[in-house]
Amino acid sequence: MLEVRGLTKRFGGLLAVNEASLDVSEGEIVGLIGPNGAGKTTLFAMVSGFHKPDAGSVRFQGEEITGLSPHVLAGRGLTRTFQIVQPFAGVTVRENIAVGAHLRHRGRREALATAEAVAERVGMREMLDNPADSLTVAGRKRLEVAKALATEPRLLLFDEVLAGLNPSEIRDILPLIRSLRDGGITILMIEHVMQAVMSLCDRAYVLNNGAIIASGDTRAVASDPAVIEAYLGHGAAQRLRAAPAEAAADA
Amino acid sequence: MRGYRSIIAVAVILALIPLVVTSNLWLNIAFTALLACLLGQGWNILGGYAGQFSFGHAVFFGTGAYVTAIVMTTTGINPWAAFVLGIGGGALVGAAIGFLVFRYGLRGSYFALVTLAFAEVFRVLANTMAITGGGSGLVVASNLRPEIFQQTSRLGAYAVAAVLVVGVLFITRALENSRTGAYFVAIRENEDAARALGVDPFGFKLRAIVLSAAITAMGGALYVQVFPYIDAPLMYGPRYSVEALLVPIIGGMGTVFGPLLGAVVLHLLAEAATMVTGDIAGLNLVLYGLVLVLMVRFLPRGLIGLFDPRVPKARLPLPRIAGRRRREAGDA
Numbered sequence: 001m002l003e004v005r006g007l008t009k010r011f012g013g014l015l016a017v018n019e020a021s022l023d024v025s026e027g028e029i030v031g032l033i034g035p036n037g038a039g040k041t042t043l044f045a046m047v048s049g050f051h052k053p054d055a056g057s058v059r060f061q062g063e064e065i066t067g068l069s070p071h072v073l074a075g076r077g078l079t080r081t082f083q084i085v086q087p088f089a090g091v092t093v094r095e096n097i098a099v100g101a102h103l104r105h106r107g108r109r110e111a112l113a114t115a116e117a118v119a120e121r122v123g124m125r126e127m128l129d130n131p132a133d134s135l136t137v138a139g140r141k142r143l144e145v146a147k148a149l150a151t152e153p154r155l156l157l158f159d160e161v162l163a164g165l166n167p168s169e170i171r172d173i174l175p176l177i178r179s180l181r182d183g184g185i186t187i188l189m190i191e192h193v194m195q196a197v198m199s200l201c202d203r204a205y206v207l208n209n210g211a212i213i214a215s216g217d218t219r220a221v222a223s224d225p226a227v228i229e230a231y232l233g234h235g236a237a238q239r240l241r242a243a244p245a246e247a248a249a250d251a
Numbered sequence: 252m253r254g255y256r257s258i259i260a261v262a263v264i265l266a267l268i269p270l271v272v273t274s275n276l277w278l279n280i281a282f283t284a285l286l287a288c289l290l291g292q293g294w295n296i297l298g299g300y301a302g303q304f305s306f307g308h309a310v311f312f313g314t315g316a317y318v319t320a321i322v323m324t325t326t327g328i329n330p331w332a333a334f335v336l337g338i339g340g341g342a343l344v345g346a347a348i349g350f351l352v353f354r355y356g357l358r359g360s361y362f363a364l365v366t367l368a369f370a371e372v373f374r375v376l377a378n379t380m381a382i383t384g385g386g387s388g389l390v391v392a393s394n395l396r397p398e399i400f401q402q403t404s405r406l407g408a409y410a411v412a413a414v415l416v417v418g419v420l421f422i423t424r425a426l427e428n429s430r431t432g433a434y435f436v437a438i439r440e441n442e443d444a445a446r447a448l449g450v451d452p453f454g455f456k457l458r459a460i461v462l463s464a465a466i467t468a469m470g471g472a473l474y475v476q477v478f479p480y481i482d483a484p485l486m487y488g489p490r491y492s493v494e495a496l497l498v499p500i501i502g503g504m505g506t507v508f509g510p511l512l513g514a515v516v517l518h519l520l521a522e523a524a525t526m527v528t529g530d531i532a533g534l535n536l537v538l539y540g541l542v543l544v545l546m547v548r549f550l551p552r553g554l555i556g557l558f559d560p561r562v563p564k565a566r567l568p569l570p571r572i573a574g575r576r577r578r579e580a581g582d583a
Contacts, residue, residue, distance in 0.1 A: 048447065074449030082447070088440035090563045099437040102430045103449035111430065131561065151448055 001026045001186050002155055007056035009042050016042045018210040029187045031201035035231055039210040040190045041083055044157050048080040049073045074103060077154035081161060085140040087132035094128040096143055100150030122146045122176055138169040158189035162196050170196055258420045265413040269406055278405040284518035285412035286470055291498030291510030292419045293467030299504035301459035302439025306363040307370030308467050308495035313486035315341040315468025319475045320389045334472045341468020342461050349460035353453050374487035388482030391475055408477040419466055423507045435459055493539050500546050503555030503562040512554055
């Protein structure tokens with residue numbers, strides 16, 4: 001469904017993303033993980049049209065979409081959320097979601113009705129008439145999902161929808177993400193909460209210093225020495241392997 | 252749809268005013284307030300709803316007036332037709348300016364400064380070109396015929412202005428209940444988030460500026476029908492640019508009735524000031540500046556914002572140096 005090939009982005013002298021390639025098939029939940037500053041959000045910004053890549057290509061549903069504008073991509077069924085939540089702060093939850101719903105429903109009444117249905121689905125029914133800036137962090141994250149969902153996407157790009165949530169809030173939102181996939185939406189998600197990645201994602205890609213350093217089954221990726229070193233520093237994998245042995249020796 | 256009843260109520264009040272107010276002086280004040288309201292309603296579409304803060308709306312007001320005046324003096328055309336052409340001329344200038352500034356993504360203070368610059372360029376041009384009468388301006392009145400629109404009496408002027416204001420109230424309410432209006436607000440609140448949800452900011456800002464310019468130009472076209480002498484310093488000068496943005500800021504930006512309320516309050520204030528100090532040239536601009544500063548400082552949501560917390564705050568589009576929010580797309 002999504003094919004990213006050799007995507008590259010430079011900011012001045014900084015090579016933010018270096019020839020990254022990845023594939024997402026229909027019906028999957030795929031994780032994109034990596035340490036802070038690895039280039040994950042930049043990669044997302046290129047896929048969703050917010051940044052023009054310096055090199056490489058993106059294909060979506062078999063069509064070349066490299067460099068198309070975000071609003072065009074949203075129209076084709078590819079919608080992203082933002083790591084730093086971006087609500088329309090001055091208006092109500094209902095009106096926030098309706099902006100997304102208007103993509104497929106021109107009439108105001110249909111858009112507002114769709115917004116209500118989407119709010120029901122993400123568990124925001126009671127908050128429909130609250131102004132968006134009165135929501136808690138968890139509420140804002142849900143709103144971010146709801147707005148994107150209202151555009152009736154085929155592929156959703158989630159940029160850290162779980163960041164800043166406490167464990168019980170995360171537990172509440174995981175079934176929602178799974179239900180989206182079961183409803184036919186393919187998901188590519190940037191996530192730091194490993195427990196959630198493990199439980200949600202079929203496969204994962206690991207980005208470090210702008211390059212994909214590992215990919216495959218989520219569990220295998222998480223125990224890959226290269227991945228552990230990317231997070232914890234050079235030699236960390238070896239020390240971790242040694243640690244249980246030392247513990248045994250001490251005992 | 253909801254919200255039209257209150258407009259009908261306002262229309263009735265506007266219709267009743269001439270029964271109470273009969274002196275030409277007060278009808279004149281009422282007319283100038285309604286004229287300011289038209290300007291403010293125009294500005295409100297672009298600034299209040301779509302969030303693009305213009306400092307140069309006189310460019311549309313002046314163009315509406317000049318196109319109407321030029322067409323009438325050179326062709327002797329029916330004033331109704333000239334009025335419509337004036338609106339069209341303003342909309343065209345709006346489309347041209349909008350295309351240039353939005354194509355290059357100018358926002359905030361940059362947008363404000365460029366609109367101010369356009370108004371100044373038009374002022375200088377109108378002050379030198381032969382077709383606009385150069386520095387001596389244009390005189391339109393030859394034989395005023397009220398039956399074809401030109402207003403000889405203050406009551407007639409008031410009536411036409413009131414009808415136009417009510418018409419624009421309906422247009423604004425219809426906008427609020429439409430996808431276009433929802434997209435304007437989305438762009439105002441968060442342009443990147445709007446783009447991610449399928450909103451084309453360029454296309455919708457362009458629609459906003461064209462509609463805004465057309466309504467403001469309507470004010471200019473009306474002005475010529477009532478005050479048949481125009482010149483560049485007045486029509487393209489700062490007075491109407493300031494009035495256009497001040498009126499919705501006082502009343503409440505991004506609301507249907509904000510500009511009307513603001514226009515009434517501002518003109519009552521201006522009259523009161525004139526009564527106290529006498530007619531000092533330029534005093535109204537001093538007063539406008541003072542009111543603007545006080546509103547932004549103490550009542551940024553305007554008078555309607557006192558009752559409705561959903562009215563957006565008026566923020567002058569000055570570049571914020573400290574505490575600027577990190578741009579999402581720029582994060583790695």
